[in-house]
Amino acid sequence: MKAFLCILTFFLSIPYTYSKVISQIVVSPQKILRPISRYVYGLNTQNSVSTNATIRRLGTYRMSTYNWVINASNAGPIDNNSNNNHPCQAMGCLHCNQPGGEIIHFVKENKKKHMASLITLPLLRYVAGDINGPVPRWKAAPSSRFKQSDYFMRHPHYTLHPSPANYVVYQDEFVHYLVHYFKKANQGGIGFYALDDDPSYWPIHDPLVHPEPTQYWELSNISYGLAYNILKIDPTAKIVGPDLHGWNAFISLNHAPGYRQLNQTYKTFLDFYLRRMHNLSELDHVRYLSVLSLHWFSKVRVHGKRITGNCITPLCMKARMEAPRSLWDPTYIENSSITRKIHKPIDLIAWVDKKIQADDPGTKLAFTEYNYGADNNISGGIAEADVLGAFGKQGVYMANFQGPLDSYIQAAFQIFRNYNGHNAHFGNTAVKTSDVDPNRFSLYAATNTQKPTLLWILILNKQLTHRFQIPIHISSQSVYKTFQAYQFNALSSKIHPIIPHGVILKNTIKTNFEPLSVTLLVCHCDNQINH
Secondary structure: OHHHHHHHHHHHHOOOOEOOOOOOEEEEEEEEEEEOOHHHOEEOOOOOOOOOOOEEEEOOHHHHHOEOOOOEEEOHHHHOOEEEOHHHHHOOOOOOOOOOHHHHHHHHHHHHOOOEEEEEEOOOOEEEOOOOEEOOHHHOOOOOOEEEEEOOOOOOOOOOOOOOOOOEEEHHHHHHHHHHHHOOHHHOOOOEEEEOOOHHHHHHHOOOOOOOOOOHHHHHHHHHHHHHHHHHHOOOOEEEEEEEEOHHHHHHOOOOOOHHHHHHHHOOHHHHHHHHHHHHHHHHOOOOOOEEEEEEEOOOEEOOEEOOOOOOOHHHHHHHHHHHHHHOOOOOOOOOHHHHHHOOOOOHHHHHHHHHHHHOOOOEEEEEEEEOOOOOOHHHHHHHHHHHHHHHHHOOOEEEEOOOOOHHHHHHHHHHHOOOOOOOOOOOEEEEEOOOOOOOEEEEEEEOOOOOOEEEEEEEEOOOOOEEEOOEEEOOOOOOOEEEEEEEEOOEEEEEEEEEEEEOEOOEEOOEEOOOEEEEEEEEOOOOOOO
16 A cells, blocks of 8 residues: 555655647537436445445345255355354344244345345255354255255244244245344345345355256256245335356356257346246236346456456556456456457447346346445445446446455445435436547436436546546536536545536536546536535
8 A cells, every 4th residue: 555655645746747639538418328227226234334225135145055944155165164153243244043034134234225125045955054153064965954945935934933943944944034023025034135145156156065067957947946935925025036146147147067058049147047037927916026136247358457356557547447448348358367368349238138128028137246345445436336327327326345444445335325415416317428448538418317316427537647538518408507616536535525516508518527536526507506
C-alpha cells in the first residue's frame, strides 16, 4: 500500500494534462434502454454496512451439506471434513440449536435492512448428521455421520418440531417451516431459493458425500425434483440455479462424464440445463427455473497473478479496470486462459442471453458470486462501479458481490445506492448515451419513473494520470438547469460532493473529471435540489 501511495503521489505531482478531447458526450433521457433491476446491488453474507444493498445471498459450498434440523454442515477437505455448526456461530446467531436457526437469523437481519433474501438449499443425497468434528474417510456417506436428504416428504403432515434423531432430513419440510415462519414470497417471505452451490465442484468440496464427477442428467433431474417441491409449498417463490462456477462449468460441467457426446447435441452444459428445465416446465405448466445463476471471477493475469487478488501495480490496475468489458463488449479480447482457448471476445452477458432466448425464454440472469479484486484500491472501486453499471445497463436481474466489503467496494455500492449518506440512489431506468473510449472511460445514465425531474449520469475515468473535460449534452425537450456532483477517487474512498450547486447552460454540463475517479452527476429539470 505504501508503494502504491508513493507511485500515486508521484503521478499526481505531475501537472495535469488533458487527454484527446471527444467533441462531446450526449445523454438522451427519453431514449429508454430498459428498467434496471434493483437486485443487481446485492451481497453475499457480508454485513451490508452503509451500502444500502438490496439483496443478500446465503450460499457457499457449506450449504450443500446443510442439515437445517441441527444447523450442521460438513466443512470438506479445507477443515478435515468436519461436521460442525461454525457458519451458524460465525453469523452471530444466538439460536443455533433451533431448527433452521441459521437461515432464520439471516433472513431476519435482511428484513431489518429492507433486503431480500436468496437462500440455498442442498441437492446432495446426504447432509451432515452431527456437529462432532472431523469425519474420517472410512465414515463417508452413507454412514452414521450423515443423514439422508430428500426433497419430498412421504408423510401426510409436516412438523414444526423435527427430531434430530430422524434418519431423513426433508427439504420440502424445511421450505414449509420457513413459509410458516416468514409467510410466502408474495406475502413478504423468502423470495428466492437457490438449487445448491457450485454443483460441478461437489467432488472437490464434498468428497465424503459426492466423490464422483457431477453429471448432466443427474444435476438436471435433482434440480427438477427440488424445484418441484419448493413450488409445491410456495408457488410464488423464484427458483435460482444452478450456481455454476467458471467457464469450464458453463461449457461442460467441468468435463462431466459424457459431455462430448451431449455437447454435440446441446453445444454446452448451459444449453442442456436450460432446455431440460424448459421442457419440464412446459410439461407441468410451471416455471421451474426463474433465474439462471452463474459465478464469475476474472481469469485475467498480470505478472503471473490474477487481478482478482491485491496486485496494484499500474499494469494490474489497468487490467483490472478493463476486465469488466468481457461482460458486455463484443470487441474486447481479454488476456486470459479463456480467450486463448476460444480465440474471440467473451461478451458473456450477450452470450448467455442468446442461450436463454433459444432454450428457456423468460429466464433471467444472475451473477451470484463475482469479484474483481483490490478491494482497498481505487482500481477495485472503479471496476466494481463499472460492473454495477454494466449489470443494470445490460439487463442482468441479480448480482451478489463476493468478498470483503472494504473501502472502495463500499464506495462503488454507495455511488449507486447511498451517494448522499441518506440512501439517495441511482435511477431505475437505463437510458441511452453516446459511445466513449472504453479503454479510458465508462459512462452510465438513468432516470427514475417516480422522479421524472431527475437524471443521473455516472462517469468513470480509468486513466492513471489524465484529467479530462468533456461537454456533456442532455438531448431532451426538458430544460435541465442545475446539477450536483459526487465523487470518490484515488485519494479517498469517501464519497464527497465536489459541486453542490452546479449550473447547466443550454442543457450542457462542463466540468473536470479527475484521474482514477468515479463521478456522479445528479441533474435537475428545475432549480430545486430535492431528492
